[in-house]
Every structure is written in structure tokens, then in C-alpha cells.
Amino acid sequence: MRLIDRLQEYLAYYQVSAYAFEHTCGLSNGYLGKQLKGKGAVGSDILERIKQNYTDLSLVWLVTGRGTMLLSPPSQNGTEKKVSELNEEQHIYFTSKDDVIKLLKKQIEKLESTIADKDRIIALLELQVRQMGQSAYKRSR
Helix, strand or coil, X not given: CCHHHHHHHHHHHCCCCHHXXXXXXXXXXXXXXXXXXXXXXXXXXXXXXXXXXXXXXXXXXXXXCXXXXXXXXXXXXXXXXXXXXXXXXXXXXXXXXXXXXXXXXHHHHHHHHHHHHHHHHHHHHHHHHHHHHHHHHHHHC
16 A cells, blocks of 8 residues: 555545645645656655644554554553654654655766766767868868
8 A cells, every 4th residue: 555545544534635635734736636646756845744734643654554544642651652653753754865865866877877978979969060061161172
């Protein structure tokens, strides 16, 4: 199950419409529909908005599917449990952030390589144009 599917499950549980969710989190209309079609990814900024507005939703469950959907109500050991949950969520957040950074660095390397290839092609084409111009000049004499 994908993160977006788990989010849909949470919204269905509370009978929150896609529009209400998008409005509450400050997202564009149709954001959820786009995500459900697989045309995007839920980033850390969106997860932060979700956490701010839906405080009973477990981000650990949302991101990984592990644990329970709803954070349990505080008990005698509620503070310790809350700290543990926050530590786990923080670990997931930073791990995800590191993964995104690695992917972006790889993408930058590929783009730089593509630019270098295109620069070489341009240089070869410019050389061909000069050679063609010189041969045309010699023929016209």
C-alpha cells in the first residue's frame, strides 16, 4: 500500500473530503487526485503540513505502514511513548530527506553529463560549419 493510499484510508475514516483536506493543508485543488494517479510524490513539506493539521495521524504509519494509523491517547507512560514515536518519526523524516538529497545529486550529475555531451556536439557542429564555409569559399574563387 502506498503512502497516498494510507492517507485516503485516514480521510475515509474521518469522512474528510479531498477538497477539505487540500484546503486545510493549503494544497492545490486536485492534489490528492494527482497523487492517486501516481503523477507526483508527497514531499517532506506536505508531510509537515499534514502533521500540523492532523495531529492524531501517525506519520510512521503514513510513511511506512508500520504501527497504527492513529496515535494512541496519552496514558501513564504517554510521555515516554510520545517521545519514542517522535524519535521514530524524526528518524524517518531525516532518512527520507537524505534519500531525496542523494537522488537529487545523482540527477544533477546526469544533467551535467548531458550538458557536457551537448557542448561537445555543438563544438563539432561549429567545426563542420566552418569547414563547409571554407570549402565553399575555396570553390567560389
